[in-house]
Amino acid sequence: MTISGTCHCGATRFEVATVPTEAVECNCTYCSKAGGLWAYYEPEDFSAAGPDRVYSKTGYNKHHFCPTCGCQTYGVSPKWSLDGSHELDKFRIGVNVRLLDDFDPSGLTITKMDGRHLW
Ligand SMILES: [Zn+2]
Structure with a gap:
């Protein structure tokens, strides 16, 4: 079952192939300031529409x-792992589950990622 998400003003929309059951809370310098709670998907299970801007400090992570x-x-x-290893040639999409429509993220299994110290 697909589930959609929208930004606060409604201009940007996205959709993922399945309803998430788990998410990652990362404490890296970006995620802690952005306040995102991320569920990961393969690129083929994700689509987005509407206006979009991208921020990237390192060039590896592209924050839309x-x-x-x-x-x-x-x-x-890139496909980062919880131990800090990664595959720079394979990418994944981290969707901010706080933006999913009619979805309560409080029931998700949350994994903490120590991004501040891993890379
Ligand atoms: Zn917006």
Whole structure:
């Protein structure tokens, strides 16, 4: 079952193939300031529409956000693992589950990622 998400102003929309059951809370310098709670998907299980801006400090992680309201909608990153290892040639989509429509993230299994110290 697909589930959709929207930013606060509604201009940016996205959809993923399945309803998430778990999410990652990362404490890296970006995620802690953005306040995102991320569920990861393969690129083929994700689509987005509407205006979009991208912020990337390192070039590896691309943080997408709505240019009107500023909500952090999703990110494109190499496949990082919780131990800090990664595959730079394979990408995944991290959707901000706080933006999913009619979805309560309080029931998700949350994994903490120590991104501040892993890379
Ligand atoms: Zn917006």
